[in-house]
Structure formats: C-alpha cells, structure tokens
Amino acid sequence: MLTPYLKQAVAVLLLLLSAATAHAQTAPKATWIWYPGDYEIWLGNQMQNRRTERGTFFPVFWRMDSHYVLIDFHKDFDLAQPEEVELRAEGQYNVKLDGKPLTGAPTRLTVPAGKHRINLKVYNQATPPAVFVWGKTIASDGSWLVTYEDKEWIDASGKTSDQSGTTWLQAGAWNFDSPEARPSAYKLPTEERRAARVERTAQGMVVDFGRETFGYIKLHGLQGKGQVAVYFGESKEEALATETCETLEYLPVDQPQKGDRTTSLSKAFRYVNIRPEAGVRLDSVSLLYEFAPVAERGKFRCSDAQLNKIWDVAAYTMHLNTREFFIDGIKRDRWIWSGDAYQSYLMNYYLYFDTPTVNRTQFALRGKDSVTSHINTIMDYSFYWFISVYDAYQYTGDKTQVQQLYPRMQSLMQYVLGRRNPDGLLEGQAGDWVFIDWADGLSKKGEVSFEQILFCRSLESMALCANLVGDQPDAATYQKLAADVRAKIFATYWNASKGALVHSQVNGQPTSNVTRYANMFAIFFNYLSPEQQQQVKQSVLLNPQVPKITTPYMRFYELEALCALGEQPYVLKEMKSYWGGMLDLGATSFWEEYDPAKKGAEHYAMYGRPFGKSLCHAWGASPIYLLGKYYLGVKPLTAGYATYEVAPTLGGLQWMEGTVPTPQGDIAVSCSARQIKVRGASGSGTLRFRSKTKPRCKGASILAKGNGQYEMPLAPSREYQVTYQAL
Template sequence: MLNSRLNRIAFVVALALGGQVRAQQAAKATWIWYPGDYEIWLSNQMQNRRTERGSFFPPFWRLDSHYPLIDFHQDFDLKQAEEVELRAEGQYNVKLDGKLITGYPTRLTVPAGKHRLNIKVYNQQHVPAVFVQGKTIETDGKWLVTYEDKEWIDASGKVSDQSGTTWLTAGSWNFDEAQALPSAFKLKTEPRRAAKVTRNADGSLLVDFGRETFGYVRLHGLQGQGPTTLYFGESKEEALSVEGCETLERLEVNQPQKADKLTTLTKAFRFVNIRPEKGVTVDSVSMLYEYAPLTERGRFRCSDEQLNKIWDVAAYTMQLTSREFFIDGIKRDRWVWSGDAYQSYLMNYYLYFDTPTVNRTTFALRGKDPVTSHVNTIMDYTFYWFIGIYDAYQYTGDKTVVQQLYPRMQSLMDYCLSRRNQDGYMEGLAGDWVFIDWAEGLSKKGEVSFEQLLLCRSLESMALCANVVGDQAGARKYQQLAADLKAKIFATYWNPAKGALVHSRVNGHPTDNVTRYANMFAIFFDYLSQEQEQQVKKSVLLNPQVAKITTPYMRFYELEALCALGEQPYVLKEMKNYWGGMLSEGATAFWEEYDPAKKGTENLSMYGRPFGKSLCHAWGASPIYLLGKYYLGVKPLSAGYATYEVVPTLGGLQWMEGSVPTPQGDIAVRATPKELKVKGASGTGTLRFKSKSKPSVKGAKIQAKGGGQYELQLQPGREYVVRYQAL
C-alpha cells in the first residue's frame, strides 16, 4: 500500500492531446505552489551544500520549511465542456464543485457552466505543486492557494458556508511542461577545457582553468585503487596549500579499468591541485561549468578600454553569483545574504532584468512567521529586504509579488518596531548582528545613525506597498512613522558644525564621530537639502580625513552618492583606480574586499585565514549599476517604466553606448559630446541634457528649462537623434 501511494506522488500523465492548435491554446499552463514555499525549499537545498574542507557547514540562521498540505482552487465559467489533464507532486485529491472525485484522476471533464476545481496536495519531502492543462483551464498565477482551509462539517453533514481562510495567488516560475517537475530542477552545465595542466614528478597535477569558474571537475582515464584528493583554489597559492585551502574533496578510487569520474559537489575555483595516491593515475582533466541560463540584455561600451574590461568582468562576476538565487560569493558561503542580494537586484535590473531570481531570493530570505530574528540575524539586512521590495515594484511594476509578500512585510516590520528602545531608536539587542560593513575599528555601539536611516526608508517602502495592496490605513500609519523618524534623525544626528550626520548616539548623547555610511545614503535617499548635500560632499565624501571604505560593498553606495551629486568625472577615475586595481592584481572576477595598499598574496587573506577572502563576490560587480543608471542615465520614474528618464553623462568619456532592459523591452542610448541617440521600446520617457548651444532634433520639440538645461519627451518605438554641444 505504501509503495503504491508513493508511486502516485509522481504519477505519469497520459499522452497529451494532439494538434498544434491545442498545444498553443494550453501554452500558459505552468506548475504552481504556495507563494514562497518552493523558494524556501530550494534555498534550503542550495545553502546546505556548503562545505568547508570537506565538512558540512550549514547556515547560521533559522531555516524554515514549506507547508506540507496545500489546497489549490480556481473558478471557471465554461461555454462548453472541457477535458483537462492533471498532475501533482504529492498525494492529492480532486473536487469539482465540492464533490470528491474517486481515486487519483489524471483526466477530468468539466461540464459547461460555472464550476470550481479544487486540488489538495500533501508532500512532506518536496513542495506540494500542481499542473493542470486544458483548452482554457490551466494552472497560472490566477489560481488561489491556502495552507489551511478552515472548513468543518456539522451533524447533518453540511459543510460550513463561511470560513476565515486566507487565500493567496499561487506562486510559479518557469516549469511550463507537465514533465518538468519543480523538485527535479537543476542548473545547466556545459563542458569546459583546462587552460593549462602541469604534471609533477610525484604524480600530482596542477590544473589552471584560466579564470574564476564554478562547477564539477571531471577526471578522465582515472585508474587504480586508493584515495585521490582535490584541493581547490581561486588562486594558485590557495590550490597548492593543502593545509590552508578553503575547499577540498577526497575521492575513493577503485577503478581496475580506465574510466571518467566527476566530483560529487560543485566548487568555485580557477586552480585545482589533484593529488592521487600511489597506484592511481589520471590521463586528463576537464570540468562541467554550472550556470543559470540568464540572458544579458544590458550592454555598455565606451571610449575607455579599461572601463570596458571592468564592465565585462563585473558582468562575469554577476553570471557566477546569479544561481538558483542571488548569492554572495561562489567559494566560501554560497548562501543567500540580504545585503549582498539587495545589490544584486539593482545590478540585475541593468544587466539581466531577471525578475524571477529577484522574487525567489526575496521569498527565500524572508522565510516564515513567526519572526524570531532579523534576516540573516543582521539588523541592516532586514532593512535592505524591505527596500528591495520598494525598488522591485518601481523597476518591474509587479503588484502580484507585493500582494503575496505584504503580510510577511507587516509581521517583520512589527518585529522591528517592537525592538526599538525607549527613545524610539533601533539599537542592537541580544542576538542582533549590526553589520554595516567590514571596516576595522567601526563602532557598532549605541544607536547608529545608519540603522535609523535604513529603518526610515523601510517604513517608506511599507507605505508604498500598503498603497499597492489597498491598505490605506496602513499606508498612512507607515508614512507617518517614516516622517516622524526622519525628523528625529536630523534633530539628533545632524551636526551643523561638521556639516554631516554623526555616526551614533551613545548613552543618550550624539558622538562627534563622522563616518561615510549614513551621509552617503542620505544623499541618494534624497533626505538632504541642497545645502546639506554640498556640505556632506565636502566634509565627508571628498574628505580624506574621514575613514576610507575598502569593500566594494560600500564603495557601491559611496560612488552612487557622488554620482547623484553630479560627480561622474570623479567617480570614473575612482572606478578605474579601484576596480582597475583589482584587474592589475590579476582578478578575473571582482572580490569581496580590496585595499589598494595591499599587494600580491596580502589580497588573499580575510577572517584570520590565509585564503578566507572571496575572489568572486556579487557586491564587486557594482559598475554595472553605476554605468547604467548614472552614465547612460536610465531609471524609472513610475512603476514598471511607465515613465522614465534618460540623463546621459559622459563624465570625461569621448563616447559611450549601451542599452538598459525594462519590462517591455530595452532603452538604447548613445552619447558623444555633440550627439545623443535614444530609443525606448515602451513607456513615456524624458531625455534631460545640458548644452552650450541651442540643440536640435527632427520631428520633435525640445524644451528649454534654463541654465543650459533641456528636455525632450520620448515616445515608444522611435529613435531620437539630438544635435547639441555638451557643457
């Protein structure tokens, strides 16, 4: 009996109905599940693949699980009877208009008229999911789901006619065929050759794949009996350090005849030190590169070849760290960290515009109620989670995800507000990690202004999302909380004499310490007056006496703040020096941390370990975002690029061109000191630029705004060529 039930969990659907017309009509069908459940399940699978020198290394935070029993339903009004095919991952039953259908039906005829189809699925091991395909009936994002139907039956047998059930719209991804089981998902792989293989007299091999990569190592012609150990390294030094490398794998070989063998787990590496014991031989080595098949829609090229190389390496860094989710780095953690993910979202909007990965990552980070800690246990990472939803709606215009996430936003915000101190500020409590940045000597004591600023922005995100879902009372509540907190922040932390927000308040008194963090965020959050912006630029951002930032993570925000202030020529030099410095040190992907004062092997150590630093870290790819948003100058002004602006800024370049992806197509931009070309696929755009002389364009009207500034309205599908003279 047990085996027969298990067999039904992944039952095979009967042959699909024939005919090209029918296949086209049913093309919208996809596997669906309770929103967030598949994402949580998949992240558990991925994050628990981490090992450290062969030992299992799980995440630091609580892991949630999917709901094992889910009810799916949809209402239909059919003009004629319709046959549908059904598939489920799990044990299931089917009801039509409340009447239970016998057995495990794989086909069902729904009569003409109004009907409700219910499918209830149980699966403890995998996520309960269903796939329904008919001529007009198909599983999609309109289906409703719940993990508790709250029904009951009275003594007469009557089913309750009211219930407190909360129904959400179903979650889905791209499993658009009945045979494409969500539980069987794997990333794609393709074979890659080694760039160089060095054989040593002791039988060991040092393999160089030419650049940072990720996947399985394949040993060809493996023969003999005994252990073989593979030591992986992002650098040659790490691979050769059998005692200090971060990752390794031991294989037990028992091959009397030559055969090929793959490593059991994916790893990050450029170099692999393969050391077979005596009696074991290897003919050659290759790899299977593992990747997420994302399309690079964003593009950037310019007159500076070093900057082009920086763009290319940043894009490759994103390719490596964009996997089932946006992860931090491919060697060490391979976890979903909210601070890292938030930056990946922004870079993604200018490279891939892959919203499913954003959504999966957002759901996975949030997990389930009840809330017992901050996201990743880090206070600021919780706030990035809220702000990421704020940004996602602006870039994508996707209301469905906001509706699905809003209840979890509310409960997480309730948790944050409950942890304010008696003065209404966020202060690290037991179990809270106040991170901010990897910076030596950075104080986390007291009420840090940076955390208050992020909470304020999070409350604004809550207000925006409340409006999207129609919670007007919630919108007023969160907007008032944000306004009150913003006023309190500037009353407490703004120091007129220093022309900056001070770093913290300790024992009820603001400190004199000024750091870059809160000040640069206040600029691109648009929290400062023009006078304050200029004070901060001079007293903080361009002041060498204020402690420098040495992580690409916070360089991202520092340079964004400067771009927002119109300092693109300065930022261009900084990008070339900082990211160009990593390239000069041999980087083939961008790093977790980079201090230009360090040279050679000094750049490999971190966390007290000789090779602890990640040499491929998502937050290192920020030039993609900076060049797309502040040089090509493209950003949405309203949700989903319904309206947008293009403000091309050469920043010292002789020319640049590129494209920025949007939900409905790309926006192409080319700029020289004398000509601008812009074309948007959809939405209404505004081109803003400065010119020494009166500009011209055929078939459109340019508006003069004073002070050498001009605007041109952009209609979808038309290319505009503007003649001008750059200031």
C-alpha cells in the same frame, strides 16, 4: 496537377493545421504551481546547505524554515463545452469537482460544460506540494488560489460551512512548463569545458581553467584503487596550499578499467590541484561548468578600454553569483545574504532584468512567520529587504510580488517596531548583528545613525506598499512613523559645525565621530537639503580624513552618492583606480574586499585565514548599476518604466553607448560630446541633457530649462538623434 481528391485532402489538411495553430495560439500555458514562497524556501535550503569548508558541512547562521506540507489548490471555470483535463501532483493528493471528492488519485478528469470548481489537496513532507493541470482551456498557473489552512468545516447534518475565513493567495510558479519538469528535480544546467593549462607535478597535476569559474571537476581515464585528493583554489597559491585551502574533496577510487568520475559538489575555483595516490592513474581533467541560464540584455561600451573591461568582468562576476538565487560569493558562503542580494537586484535591473530570480530570493530571505530575528540575524539586512520589495515594483510595475509578500512585510515590521528603545530609535539588542560594513574599528555601539536612515526608508517603503495593496490605514501609520524617525535623525545626528551626520548616539549623547555610511545614504535617499548635500560632499565624501571604505559593498553606495551629486568625472577615476586595481593584479572576477596597500598573497586573506577572502563576490559587480543609471542615465520615474528618464553624462568619457533593459524592451542610448541617440521600446520618456549651444533634433520639441539645461519628450519605438555641444 492535383486531382480533385488530392485537392480535397489538402484542403482538409490545411483546415486541420489552421485549427491546430489557432488552438496553440489560444490554449493556455500550464505550469507547475505551489504555495507562494514555499518552493523558494525549500530550494534555498537545498542550495545553502551545500556549503562545505575543507570537506566539513557548514550550515547557515540563522533559522531555516520549511514548506507547508499540506496545500489546497483551486480555481473556478466556466466552460462552453465539456473538457478533459490531465492532472499531476508532487505528493499524495485528492481531487474534488464542485466539492465532491473523486475516487482514488485520478490523473484525468472530465469537467462538464458550465461553471465548476476544481480542487486538489496535496500532502508532501519531503518537497513542496505542487500540481500541474492542463486541458484545452484549463491550465494551472499563477491565477489559481492556494492556502495552507483550509478552514472549511462540516456540521452534524453533513452541511459544509458557508464561510471559512480562509486566506487565499495566488499560486507561486516559475518555468516548469511540462508535466515531466517536476520542480523538486530542478538542477542548474552544466556544459563541459577544457582546461586552459595543465602542469604535471611529481604529486599529480595543477590545472588552470583560465579564469574564475564554478562547477564540477571531471576526471577522465581514472583507473586503479585508492584515493584522489582535489584541492580547489581561486588563486594558484590557494590550490597549492593543501593544508589551508578553503575547499577540497577526496574521491575514493576502485576502477580496474579506465573510466570517468565527477566530484560530488559544485565548487568555485580557477585552479585545481589533483593528487592521486600511488595506485591511481588518470589521463586528463575537465570542468562541468554550472550556470544559471540568464540572458544579458544590458550592454555598455565606451571610449575607455579599461572601463570596458571593468564592465565585462563585473558582468561575469554577476553571472557567476546568479544561481538559483542571488548569492554573496561562489567560493565560501554560497548563501543568500540580504545586503548582498539587495545590490544584486539593482545590478540585475541593468543587466538581465530577471524578475523570477529577484522574487525567489526575496521569498527565500524572508522565510515564514513567526519572526524571531532579523533577516540573516542582521538589523540592516531586514531594512534592505523592505526597501527591495518596493524597488522591484518600481522597476517592473508588477504588484503581484508586493501583494504576496505584504503580510510578511507587516509581521517583520511589527518585530522591528517592537525592538525600538524609548526614544523610538533602534540599537543592537541580544541576538542582533549590526553589520554596516567590514571595517576595522567601526563602532556598532548605541544608536547608529546608519541604522536609523535605513529604518526610515523601510517605513516609507512599507507605506508605499500598503497603498499598493489597498491598506490605507496602515499606509498612513507607516508614513507618520517614517516622518517621526526622519525628524529624530536630524535632531539627533546632524552636526552643523561638521556639516555631516555623526555616526552614533551612546547613552543619550551624540558622538563626534563622522563616518561615510549614513551621510551617503542620506544623499541618494534625498533626505538632505541642497545646502546639506554640498556640505556632506566636501566634509565627508571628498574628505580624506574620514576613514576610507575598502569593500566594494560600500563603495557601491559611496560612488552612487557622488554620482547623484553630479560627480561622474570623479567617480570615473575612482572606478578605474579601484576596480582597475583588481584587474591589474590579475583578477578575472571582482573581490569581496580590495585594499591597494596590501601586497602579494595578503590580498587573499580574510577572517583570520590565508585564503578566507572571496575573489568572486556579487557586491563587486556594482559598476553595472553605476554605468547604467548614472552614465547612460536611465531610470524609471514611475512603475515599470511607464515614464522614465534618460540623462546621459559622459563624466570624462569621449563617447559611450549601451542598452538598459525594461519590462517591455530595451532603452538604447549612445552619447558623444556632439550627439545623443536614444530609442525606447515603450513608455513615455524624458531626455535631459546640458548643452553650450542650442540643440537640434528633427521632429522633436526641445524645451530650454535655463542654465544650459534642456528637456525633450521621448515617444515609444522611435529613435531620436540630438545634435548638441556638451558642457
């Protein structure tokens, strides 16, 4: 039994705990903040300059920008009572309270009750200026305002200007949520993993880690004096080819006693060939696996075991290429390419829904003004960037990224518009790389129809983003430009006798050449009439006479176009053949390019080098997007899944089930030939399906649309079970 004293003590303790809990629930979450895009550009520079080929530094092909070195941070507060605030900064800094500078570089500040403004101005040449501020109610976060150009001035009397013309943006932030977690010190985490197999050789050992991986090699029990050569290989053939493997590292050793050593740079590999010199010995080898800590929310399973494996390997491929940013491939470039990243964004929306990585990648790609070239120097890659910004808003419903990037969108579009020819179309100029795809003999001359299609979509995206930020005059301008370009595309390139858009116009004359690229984009951009769609399907997409696509990069879009036309049974066979073909050859991640006609080690060659091809390339993971959007059938209809569609299509499968992530939770779908189950976390959904018989669902209203098509509204947080008969 408690004494009165103990009862009182317990009561006080409970009161204190209650107060602490209430404070924890109401206290703002502080995080390190910086000028938006600056940390992303700096971090991108750090990552992309790690590339080496056979030990030689290999920098990017394009201009690299840097962060602004002097940044002003501020926020206004209205305090009910005085508050003590802690301050930290990365760089040399001063602090002002209500415009009055404080002595020195204080790490603690008392803010009186009432309305006040806190300013920190930070200089840092080496890393992006950043601040961390926290108190009971005051915290640094994305609501703080920042500028790199403070236009305040003081007249001869000492009076500060009443207006400055300064452009303030919301601060950038990520997940550095403690004063010790300095942004400049960020590194991806690692975990140690053992080898799957070790083969001792006369020269040393060949180690197999069981599948494609990424990280550092750790040598255990290293002793002696000399050198250890480490040859990395995505295939065993590459690891053994000491003269032609793409990546290697030489480790000098001077260790009288046994110890451990780790390679200096993370690399991509499955196999490593370890060759110590005669005076050096080692016991074993392990891997420090380096990874981005992202969670897989999207899931997919079905009646086809091979397709399940394709999903799993695609997800693993995506995971390996999700690092600080979405990169192209883990072995060779390890750079941020806009075309590769655009596909990664789409796959991310169906696997992780990791918005911060999308945002970082978009900022890093765009860089700073002034604009002197296309993104990555590639015309089409600038267009993918424009389109990706509006796509991100459509999936997330968050306007912040659009607002932060819109000025940079405007300046890049001005650059693009300034490079039009007299006909208002685009063709490659000096310094432009017109990429499209890796394809032998693909002409890039003249005004290529594919580039005009992407240009048109970019102008439409600009108009939508202009409306989002309240820039109605420019929205109208961009929309008119888009309409003009679209009219010119069909006046110039549509060939009625071929039932297709031709590939290009050279010297004012349309060519007769038909390729797949512009035609398949015109389908899922919804630029074609229903009649034209059917013509393109037969004359291009299903026509073996039109040159085939061999890269997963463009197979992504080709199969999306076919799915948009309702050809899921055909696409299922193509996925099993194409991605299944790589699995049959032992792939543990999906490749940069796959041509079934090649044999043996021919599959590893590219760019004139025997092992130049990437065997783990982000664009190889596209089944994630296709299965989530066109088989499970989930897509947002309005921003952030406020309204959405679920249109499951078995496409030859007996059953399938999975989840698609959204900003407010997951949408779960399962479907067989006789039953559909759907549950959405939030938003208003519409289930669309086809049935031979009249469908039933308890407590739901099903609307017949004719020709066996039905619609059913979906309320949030409720599971629906529909009985039907699939057509």
